[in-house]
Amino acid sequence: MDIGQWLRGLGLQSYEQAFRDNGIDFDVLPRLTADDLKEIGVLPVGHRRKILDAIGEVAQRASADHSSTEMPHQAERRQLTVMFCDLVGSTALSARLDPEDLQEILRAYRSQVKDVVRRHGGYIAKYMGDGALVYFGYPQAHEDDAERAVRAGLELAKRIGKLNTAVGEPLNARIGIATGLVVVGDLISSGESQERGIAGETPNLAARLQERAEAGAVVLSDATRRLLGDLFELTKLTPSVLKGFPEPVQAWRALGEGHAESRFAALHGTRLTPLIGRGEELELVLSRWRQAKEGGGQVALISGEPGIGKSRLVLALRERLQDEPKAIVSYACSPHHVHSALFPFIAQLERSLAFSPTHSREARHSRLESLLQETVPEPSDAVVALFAELLGIPTGTQEAIAAMSPQQKKGLLFCTFVAQLEGLAAQGALLIVLEDAHWLDPTSRELFDQIVDRLQRLPVLLVVTFRPELSPPWIGFPHVTLLTLNRLAKAQARSLVERITGGKALPSEVLEQILARTEGVPLFTEELTKTVLESGFLGDAGDRYVLAGPLPPLAIPVTLHDSLMARLDRLAPVKEVAQIGACIGREFDHELLAGVVSLTEAELQAALDRLVAAELVFRRGVAPATTYMFKHAMVRDAAYESLLRKRRQDLHARIASAIEIRFPRIIEAQPELVARHFSEAGLKEKAIGYWLQAGRLAAARSANVEAIAHLRAGLASITDFPGTSRSQWELSLQLALGGPLLATKGFASSEVETAYRRAQYLSRELGRDTDLFTALRGLGYVHHVRGDLRQSMREFPEAIDLARRIGEPALLVQAYHFAGV
Ligand SMILES: Nc1ncnc2c1ncn2[C@@H]1O[C@H](COP(=O)(O)OP(=O)(O)OP(=O)(O)O)[C@@H](O)[C@H]1O
Ligand SMILES: [Mg+2]
Known part of the structure; x- marks a missing residue:
């Protein structure tokens, strides 16, 4: 499809020339902003909105296609939520049914699995007869993979229960879900049978939980449950002994959606700590509230990265306004309903109506009617019918809207929603909260455009929270304030x-x-x-x-794994560059990276540009001296930990050699860097010399704590060295440790004594007189300061003999000095 065709599809072909004149194609499209559109002459707000919404859909589609086809080249360590789904009693069915009928049932079953899993962003790894193995979190992680798995499980159980079969009795699925760290990749990568297998305990656990689930039930592991907060209604099952697991395993059964008011309440609600800081931000929003109450409606936009405290700030605001007379209406968007028209409005209505499963259709309808009567003066039959349709309550009033076009229905719905809010505002001050607007569906966005415009003359404060991926909406209106939350001090x-x-x-x-x-x-x-x-x-x-x-x-906390990985996976094609950068460290140098990756300079530059554009890393300096830094230490850790151990070792070895060959200045100034890479690469012989060099360099700069750390790292690497070579290295390290230990731990410390004692022993073993002298002198200090003169007396004659043997007058002077004190 070309851009002209796309615009025609939107009924906006009049802009085709403007798009072409300004060089806008599908590559540029996803980055177009409202201002860009204004600049190229798309002046009516409605047209701009339509185009931006359609761009959003193009981008969503592209990312969905991308995630379903883009497979990582390398096997990876990842946290995965694994789902096993099986048909109950299929063996009995196969005995009773004609194979053709059975095949028909299996086909219908698989198509349900495929559809449900795809819609929830899962990945079908394989079918095993009537069983299916599904991954959530691969190849694309989402911050809510566990939630997606449970949602998919519940929906699947329901759908399979409703499948029409030739047998005349309902089918049932049994579903097991477990979360944990696995290695995923092409474990069996020979030609046709290539399959994305995983290794680890998690798939096994999911399979065992599935086996013990009752027909139609969705059973979760405890680790999965911990990621869900109160998002779902669960019942605790009695722990049971499962094959392959030494202890009885705690599991949970998912019954359905939970009842929390918002995602924030569901995920953090029960364990809140008091608000810290954010005083200024809260004051700013409160001042907007005061303005709003006077009748000059306000909009406060709160933007910030995930977990920075947007929802917490809104909660603090609600707490501060607790005693003020006002009405509150809150809307919450959901990552699972980005394309469901009016989702936040529907969810809000459903919460106010508080239907229970026992409510009959009539009861639901009459509740809806009375709710509408409370908020809209004399709602017409058409309005009631429209709302009933929106909420999926089948009624006999549908003819009231049968003749209306979709456009008319939308117009009437919008009017009613706006009228409801106006009705509330007429009674007093009103606080409207819209949470997570980055997940707002396009229709709701359109409705909010109207609400934002309308509330300027009403006593209403609208507070909107969203992540930076959404460029702030409604900026430019005089009653809109943008507040960006920064990290805590x-x-x-x-x-x-x-x-x-x-x-x-x-x-x-x-x-x-x-x-x-x-x-x-x-x-x-x-x-x-x-x-x-x-x-x-x-x-x-x-x-x-x-x-x-x-x-x-x-x-890395298990609760953060998925969201950190999701940030990396979004950049799938260049993720490897981030992983290699992560091996170098939180900060990495362009030149060094170039020496390690197998990419051309242009490819590398393009990859780094993408990482910078996605704000995964910051760039500093001008080429060729550019350095990069991960924005979050945690994202670096996640990138690093996703690498298999073997691959990590290879990369560290490549990085260390690149430093040795090309960066003598790093070796001179920071030998500990190359030492660390050699250690991580498992090349201990190469590492040890650099650890010693780093220890001595730090000691010479009086960086004693660092010196001790480097030398101890050196000692840790020699444990499996063969005899003499081990003794030689250890002797040098122990002697080098003496000085920094003296300086930091004091002359009388037992750590100093241990280091010199060991050096004394080793230098005797190796016949090294000068080193032995140094060790004895060190011990001399220890005994002297401790006042242990008897021990001193025992050791000083040996020191004098040694100094004579070495024939170094300075040493002799030292020996006598140490005997004299
Ligand atoms: N200022 C604060 N004082 C105390 N706790 C805080 C503060 N800010 C955030 N928190 C806590 O940190 C966690 C994350 O905060 P919150 O959910 O508000 O982030 P968010 O910006 O809304 O994230 P998301 O984009 O994922 O919705 C919550 O448990 C919250 O209680
Ligand atoms: Mg939030």
């Missing part, structure tokens, strides 16, 4: 951690790691702190936590 993030730990202090190195990795994004801070508390490496010492052992690297 370090001190605020620290208080957030404190509130989650219930005021108990964390060991400082743990706290620092949490703050460094989460960088003031409240959601990250909350989730990582909770993960740390649950991880079991902290002991509870009453008013504080203590480390029960050495601090392991902090894992």
Whole structure:
């Protein structure tokens, strides 16, 4: 299709020439803004809106096509939600049915599976007879994969139950869902049988849960349940022993949708910490509220990245206005209903009507009628019928709207919705909340365009939250204010951690790691702190936590896995460049990256441009000295951890060699960098020399803590070295450790003594007099400061003998000095 054809499809062919004159084709289309359209002469707001909505659909379609066909080249480690679906009693069916009828049933069943899974963004890995294995989170992760899986499971169970079959009795599906870390990729990659297999316990668990599910039931693993908050109504099943699992397994049955008012309430509602910071932002919105109450309606747009605290701010606003007389109407968009016309309006109505499954059709209808009567003066039959149609309540009043065109129906619906809000505003101040407008469907957007225009003369504050992927709507109207939420300051993030730990202090190195990795994004801070508390490496010492052992690297919280991976997967073709960058580190240098990737300079540049445009990384400096930095440490970690261990090692080896060959200045200034890459590559012999060099360099700069860390890293790499070579390296490392330990731990510390003792032993073993002298001198300091003169007396004659043997007068002076003190 060309652009002219596309415009004709929208009934806007008059702009074809303008589009062509300005060089707008399908490549540019997704990036067009309302301002661009204005500039090229699309002046009526309605036309601009129509074009932007249609662009949104093109982009959505492109990304859906893309995600279904784009397969990662390499196997990856990922968190996946796996669904197993099976037909109940199919063996019995096959005995009773003619094979042709059976085939017909299977065909219908598979087509349902395919349709439901596709619509929820899943991926059918394979069919096994009447079973289907489905992945959610591959090849494209979504922040809500677990939710998608459950939604798909519930819908599938319902649909299979309704399938028309030749047998005359209903069919039933059994569904098991589990979430966990797996390796996914072409495990069996020979020709035709190529299949995206996964390795890990998760698929097995999903299969076992499916086996124990009752007919028509959807059963979830505990790990899946933890990702769902209160989004669904669940019942806890009794733990059961499953084949292949040592402990009884806790599982849950999903019954249906939950009843929370919003996603925020469902996902964070039960465990809220008090608001931290955001005082200015809250004041700004409150001042708009005061203006609105005077009759000058206002719109406050709150934009910010996921988890930054938009919904929390809205909640704080509602709390602050708790005692004021007002009405509140809240609309919430959903990632699963981006294309369902008027979804937020329908959902809001359904919440106010609070239907229960026991309500009859008549009861529903009369509730709807009385709701409409409360808000619209004398609703006509047509209005009631339209709303009944919108809510899917079949009634006998349909003839009232039978003759109306779709356009007329829409016009009347819009008028009624607007009139409802105007009716409320006529009674007093009104707060309207629209959450997650980046998922607003095009029809609702059109309706909100009208509402925004209309509320200027009403006592209404409309608060809209959205992520930066939506360029701020309605900007330019005098009554619209845009507020962008930034990350919390370090001190605020620290208080957030404190509130989650219930005021108990964390060991400082743990706290620092949490703050460094989460960088003031409240959601990250909350989730990582909770993960740390649950991880079991902290002991509870009453008013504080203590480390029960050495601090392991902090894992990415399972609750964040999907959303972090989703950000990377959106950039599927260039994701590999991000992964290689992540291997280099949070910051990576263009030149070094170029030395590691197998791409031409132009290809690499294009890939980096995409990463920058998607705000995954920031660019600094001018070519060729450009460096890049991941916007979030967590995204870097997710990119890194998605690589298979083997591939990570290869990449580290390539990076280390590239540094050795091309960047002597890095080796001179930061030998620890190349040491780390060699260590991660498993090339310990190469790593060790650089660790030693890094330790000595840091010690020479009095960076003693760093020196100790480098030298200890060196010691950790020699454990499996053969005899003499191990002793030689260890001797050098222990001796180098002595000075920085003396400086930081004090002369009398046992760590200093251990280092020098070990050096004394090793230098004797290797017959190294000068090193032995250094070790003895070190021990001399320790004994002296501890006042352990007897031990000193025992060691100094050996030091004097040694100095004589070495024939170095300076050493002799030192030996006598140390004997004299
Ligand atoms: N200022 C704050 N003080 C205390 N907790 C906060 C603050 N900001 C955010 N949080 C907490 O961080 C988590 C994420 O915040 P929230 O859900 O409001 O983010 P969001 O911007 O609405 O994200 P999304 O785009 O995913 O909807 C929530 O649990 C919230 O309670
Ligand atoms: Mg939110």
